[in-house]
Amino acid sequence: MTADWTRGIYAITDATLLPDDECLFAACERALSAAPALLQYRDKSADADKRWRQAATLAGYCHDAGVPLIVNDDIALAAQLGARFGTTVGLHLGQQDGALDAAREILGPAAIIGATCHARLDLAERAVAEGASYLAFGRFFASRTKPEAPAAPLTLLSDAARFGLPRVAIGGLDVHTMRLAREAGAELLATVHAVFGADDPAIAIKELQASLVEAARH
């Protein structure tokens, strides 16, 4: 496992940007070489075979790289992979994706389980009570990946400090906006397009990491 998964770049895959195994695996190998804090496998398709094959391969890569792999939406897939890869594999749940406390029961106390809280502190409070490991807020900026996600103000991030869990900012983060989200309090900066829309995800992550170092200087 990575030295500290609770701060840094949180890279999220996208099946449109990475449409087949070859693209997905090559892009994730590059991304992992730049040591993101977390990698999320996000595939909204109903193709269970594909999802298993791709997520299992990425879990192997993540295990070797010491970076947790977070499975989006799918408790059963996370549980199957967790049986093989242990705490390398975690889960991200949105508000429509099943009960967080049930997922915690299934995956155990050491698993990383994240929760989407949109712009709502009440959802964050409930996620904490149900055993979340991190709280995700957003969308903070215009997103190419999910333009319809509800908007959130950056001031929410300082309000969410009270929960004492890592705060994830998501939605339209790039080398410029990420810095603003970091300065507003987010420990984890989640992005699809700024990493997997780039020619080289490793270079993109290094540039994003440099912008966070720059933010820390101010």
Ligand SMILES: Cc1ncc(COP(=O)(O)OP(=O)(O)O)c(N)n1
């Ligand atoms: C880190 C992170 N934050 C938020 C989301 C969004 O989750 P959700 O609202 O369930 O939407 P989908 O991603 O499932 O479309 C996320 N995946 N990751």
Ligand SMILES: Cc1nc(C(=O)O)sc1CCOP(=O)(O)O
């Ligand atoms: C998957 C997702 N969830 C969001 C939320 O606000 O909950 S925004 C988003 C997409 C993030 O992609 P990009 O970095 O390309 O904007």
Ligand SMILES: [Mg+2]
């Ligand atoms: Mg979801």
